[in-house]
Amino acid sequence: MIGVFGIVLSLGLLMYLAYRGISVLILAPVLALVAAAFSGMPILATFTHVFMPNLANYLKLFFPVFLLGAIFGKVMEDSGSAKAIAQDIASRLGKSRAILAVVLSCAILTYGGVSLFVVAFAVYPIAAHLFREAGTPKFLIPGAIALGSFTFTMTALPGTPQIQNAIPMPFFKTTVYAAPVLGTLVGIVMFAAGTWWLMSRAKAANDRGEFYGDHPNEVVKKFDNDNLPNIWLALLPIGIVLVLNFILSEYVLKADAIGYEYLKAKPFETNLGAVRGIWSLIISLVVALVIALVINWKRFVSVKDSVNTGIFGSMLPILNTASEVGYGNVVKTLGAFAIIQAALLGISDNPLITAAIATNVLAGITGSASGGMSIALGAMGDTFYQAALLQGINPEVLHRVVAIACGGLDSLPHNGAVITLLGITQLTHKQSYADIGMVSVLIPVGCGVLAIILGTLGVV
Secondary structure, eight states: OHHHHHHHHHHHHHHHHHHTTOOHHHHHHHHHHHHHHHTTOOHHHHIIIIIHHHHHHHHHHHHHHHHHHHHHHHHHHHTTHHHHHHHHHHHHHOGGGHHHHHHHHHHHHHHTTOOHHHHHHHHHHHHHHHHHHHTOOGGGHHHHHHHHHHSIIIIISTTOOSHHHHTTHHHHTOOTTOSHHHHHHHHHHHHHHHHHHHHHHHHHHHHTTOOSOOOTTOOOOOOOOTTOOOHHHHHHHHHHHHHHHHHIIIIISOTTOTTOGGGGSTTTOOOHHHHHHHHHHHHHHHHHHHHHHHHTGGGOSOHHHHHHHHHHHHHHHHHHHHHHHHHHHHHHHSTTHHHHHHHHHTTOSOHHHHHHHHHHHHHHHHTOHHHHHHHHHHHHHHHHHHHHHHTTOOHHHHHHHHHHHHTSGGGSTTOHHHHHHHHHHTOOHHHHHHHHHIIIIIHHHHHHHHHHHHHHTTOO
């Protein structure tokens, strides 16, 4: 039992110390070795031959997606495309629908591949203007941005190029379009429930005489409309990511496509079914990025600086997540983990339930959707996959349920995106977290239960 205690202790320290602001880059290897020490594993050998190889393998799989996604998001921001999309939606819906305008603006941008952080920076000035004009309390802005960015477009809607939807692909041999009907239904429920909650909160606040409020220290960057691209040009790169990705993954790079037999031989030793999702996403992001650069070339202050900033911006997220994957795989090798795994798998015979619980809990502990999912799948992904096949559950359903699950408890107060969002909007946990928690924790967790029910009934 001392080994189990070591694992629980290391997970608890990971959550607490990450919340205190210590980087996961150092926490993950140190705490992985703490767990290993309690189980009697050799420290240096565990670090060099378990932690590091698994970290490197994750980089091998997902570095291009992180890199291209970060560059694409920065290009969309610096070209004014993100701002143009947000402003167009806001002008069409009008100030009376400020909450809906902000949610939809964030949703379109994140569904098109723009990173969550870029979306928050791009949309906040527009949201502040709309909320002030509509008399909607400012404390609801973080909830509106979180709903549009951290929830249904990140995990539920099929085709979203966000990394949380890409991670399950190599584990379950799926694509980002896995379980399209299930994902769309759950995504609609998540969007509708979250929007209803925020609008109800705004009405209740207005009824008691509370409106935007006085914020003397508010600093909102003025936006220049003179150099923004046409809305259709702004949307074009996003459309390319979604459409080209679908065509490639479903019709060109099909698992049974001919001409790829070479993948089975050395040095590749894989198959098209295992890589088609990643390949489709990489090609789509490259094409969309090139087109975004070409059509907006004259709008950039410096293309080189935009691309370089995107590149540097990808480094910390990918290394953080890869470190958490290394951590998860160290834990998986420990004898004591078999006890924890048996307890998790003993919760239910349904792999959808066990996968969802494991992913959600680990996402909550790490404060990271991608990190929690990576640890869960690194440790038990193949177990979930084989159990699903034995029970006749479509791996696409497993992909979608796990993706939705990672977007539940991840948004607890210590989540980095939550802290950043509150910093951007100059609000506090006390002022805004109740609404962030409702739309990005409680409602997604409930929708995760709905996804399990639909998946068990055979909805794909």
